Amino acid sequence: MRIECPHCGERDRREFYYVGDAVALARPAPDAGPDAWDDYLHNRDNPAGDTNDLWYHEGGCGAWIVVSRNTVTHAVHRTKLAQKAAS
C-alpha cells in the first residue's frame, strides 16, 4: 500500500502511522455528554468498503492526512490534509 502525502507525494506505507477512523474531524463539544463522548472515543462504523481514516506522516513531513480508501480492496482513492478536511 502506498499513500499520497499532499506535501511529499506518493510514499511507502511504512512512513505513516495509522491513527484510526477519521472521527477526530467531528469531535463532540466538551459538554456534549458521556454518550456522545463514549461514541466518539470507542464506537466505530467499521465499514467493509470505503472509509476515511487518519494517518500521520511520521517518517516524512509530519502532516496529518485524511486517507479515503477501501478496506476490502486496499485501494487508496484520495488523500487530503486533515487541516483542510476539517475546515
Next chain:
Amino acid sequence: MGYSGFGIIKEGLFGQKGWKPLWRDPAPKARYDAIIIGGGGHGLATAYYLAREHGLTNIAVLEKGHIGSGNIGRNTTIVRANYFLPGNQEFYSHSLKLWEGMERELNYNVMHSQRGLINLFHSDGQRDAFVRRGNAMINQGDDAILLDRDGVRSHLPYLDFDNARFPIYGGLYHPRGGTARHDAVAWGYARGADQRGVDLIQNCEVTGIDIENGVVTGVQTTRGPIKARKVGIVTAGRSGQVAAMAGMRLPIESHVLQAFVTEGLKPVIDHVVSFGMGHFYISQSDKGGLVFGGDLDFYASYAARGNLPMKEHVMEAAMTLMPMIGKARVLRSWGGIMDMTPDGSPIIDTTPTKGLFIDCGWCYGGFKAVPASGFAFAHLMATGQPHATAAKFRLDRFRTGVGLMDEEGTGSQHNLH
C-alpha cells in the same frame, strides 16, 4: 456414529466406504427457540453447549459460507492460558481445562498437542514482567516455569542466544500450552451439536434482525425469515456489520492479521516459541510445515490479505531468533479479519435489545477461547446471566472505564492493540 480404533481398522479393511457425513444439511425451519448467527468455532461451541448444558436443542446456527470457512480455519492454532489480568485469567484457565477434555467429550480427534509454550525474554525488565506473569498464572492454578538461559537452551538449542542486539535472557515456559488442529475443532463441535439436534444451516446469510418494541423476534436471511426469541451474534470480524442490523455501533475496528506456513520439514521445532523483542511466534504442524505469524498490519481492513511491511518484519524477527529458518521456503501466507476492541479483550454480553446477545472482540486470540467462549455465551443466552468465568467481558466497560482489561498495558484505545 461414534469413532474408535476398531472402526478405523474396519474401514481400512473395507475400502473406507462406511464413513458418513458428520452433520445433516437441513433446510431452515420457520421458528427456533434460539438462533446463533455465525458458524465459526465460537458459534458452533455455543450451539453445542446450549444443547448439552442447557437442554436447548431447537436451535439453529446460521452460517453465510460453509462450516469452518472463517477464522477457525485460518489461525495459527495456539492454545494457552498465560493471561495476567483478572477477568482474562479465569476465563482462559477454564478454556484450557475444556480443551484438555475436548477430544474425549466430543469423541473427535482435534490433535490437541500440549507440547509446551515458551515466551522468550531479552532484558532484565522483561524478565521481571514474566516473573510477575508466571506468578499470576500459578496463582490462577495454571502452570508456569521460569527458565534461565541454560533452561531455554535445553529445550530450544537452535536459537541464536548471543544475538548482538537481542540476546536471550530466558523464557517463561507454560508446559500445558500447545496447539490443536483448527479445522477439527470446528468439525468436532459441529458434529456434537448436530447429534444433539441443532440445525447447522450453511449458505444462509443474515440480512436483517427483526426487532419489535425493543425485543428481538427473529432474523431475515437469504433463505427466508426465521423467527426466534433469542438471537446470538458470533461473527468475529464481521460483528460491526451484523450489529448494525440491530442499530448498534460496536467498540470494534476490524484489522488484518497475517500468518505464514513453510513447506513441510522434518520435526525441528517441538514447542510453541515466541520472540520477546519483535512480534513473532512459531510452531510446527504435524504435517511438518512451520506455522508462524506476527502482529497486525495496523490499519482497518477486511481484505483477508496483508501488505509487505509486516511480512518483512516477521521474516526479520524469524531470522534474528533462529537463523536456521532461512533455509525453509515459505509456501503461502494469508490474512484473517480480527475484531479489535480498544483494550484488546473480548465482549460476551447482552445488548440494549431484549433477547439479542453478542460474543465478539476476540482480537487476534480467539482460537484458544473457542470452548470457554461457547460455554459462557451459551450460559448467558440460556439463563440471561453471565457465566462466572466471563463476567468481566462487558460491553459497557469502555463507556464506564470500569473493568478495562488491557493485557498488553498499551492503553485502551483503537490502533494500540
